Amino acid sequence: MKIRFVAGCAVLGLTAALSACSSSSDDPKSADGPQKVTMWMMKDSVTDDYVARFKKDFAATHENITLDVQVQEWDGIGEKITAALASNDAPDVIEVGNTQVAQYASSGGVKDLSEKKADLKGEDWLPGLAEPGRIDGKQFGIPWYAANRVVIYRKDHFAKAGIKAPPKTREEWTALTKKLNSGGNQGIYLPGQTWYTLAGFIWDEGGDLAVKEGESYKGTLDTPEALAGMEFYKELQALGKGPKDSDEAKPNLADVVSKGDVSQYIAVPGNVKLVEEANPGLKGKFGYFPAPGPSADKPGASFTGGSDLIIPEASRHQDAAYEVIKAFTGEKWQKDMAKTMSYVPNKTSFADALTGNEGLEAMAAAAANGRATPNSPEWAAVEATNPIKGYMTAVLTGKDPATEAKKASESITKTLRK
Structure with a gap:
């Protein structure tokens, strides 16, 4: 608008x-x-x-x-x-x-x-x-x-894997997620275009989606900090079976989780109600924790x-x-x-x-x-075309992160300077 x-x-x-x-x-x-x-x-x-x-x-x-x-x-x-x-x-x-x-x-x-x-x-x-x-x-x-959004997890899956408490750091998070990938379960379901989650990882690294430059904004997905956030997203996304070319709407997140083989996913807590409606047998089996940050002193950044x-x-x-x-x-x-x-x-x-x-x-x-997202009056226009999603899919499917990040950053800059 x-x-x-x-x-x-x-x-x-x-x-x-x-x-x-x-x-x-x-x-x-x-x-x-x-x-x-x-x-x-x-x-x-x-x-x-x-x-x-x-x-x-x-x-x-x-x-x-x-x-x-x-x-x-x-x-x-x-x-x-x-x-x-x-x-x-x-x-x-x-x-x-x-x-x-x-x-x-x-x-x-x-x-x-x-x-x-x-x-x-x-x-x-x-x-x-x-x-x-x-x-x-x-x-x-x-x-x-x-x-x-928070991380929603299956308490029974954690218990079966011998995991006694939610992770406090990214390192702990990836380690336990790998451990959960057993018995036909996927340690985490993370679609490839969940860009709000990526934003949190980028902020944790000290980067941003765009920053103010003079009277306007400039896309900054190509900074070393933002690239580090994308690298962690790629590592985590690979530990599940989420599609690399869509977001949480396609397929519907609650429908996927209700099948019963997802050990962790990222959503607002209220999403659990939808999962339980689709599969009443899962009622009471979910727990919650903030996405961990790089260190244990505070949770990861979140939109x-x-x-x-x-x-x-x-x-x-x-x-x-x-x-x-x-x-x-x-x-x-x-x-x-x-x-x-x-x-x-x-x-x-x-x-x-x-x-x-x-x-x-x-x-x-x-x-x-x-x-929150950059404080530009034109940010809504960025979300309308959302080059961030395309960038994420490109990286997850093997294209060069730096090259793709530069393209996406240039697209964001062009939109924000209209």
């Missing part, structure tokens, strides 16, 4: 005009009567019951604000948000994917909330959620919730997906909108959301809300070392 927008206030070019657009008359404590805050929330982000409980509690503590939550469909949401940001009648709060913040912020239609970071205790935000919402040092997106909350510049009730965001992202409703939706809260200090849920505990541990 490409965002091109000139804010109604911005064209005035005057500080006074900018101030007028975030009128102090929108103070939620104003005596002018209740303010109606409209929030766009994505379908299935949270349950209806969660929203109802939040609204009841919020109304009891914010008598001058009424909250109207409008559920949005994912299909076509980019265009709808773009139009809203360009209008004079935008909603007051919008839920957006964490990696989409840069696209919307580049329009000039999203309010800079940097001055609110201290009030929200933003120093404790998960990096993988906070970083995509921060562009050029300014915080446009406020982290709401996270979800990320952190999730949602941020933004306030449009065109919102007529910005102060009241902030009160809604503050409540949603505060301790009470973050912990409630974690238990209700099996999401990772936006702060590392809220991890105790996940106690007793093995999958969520593993996800939270991984999220503590979470990262």
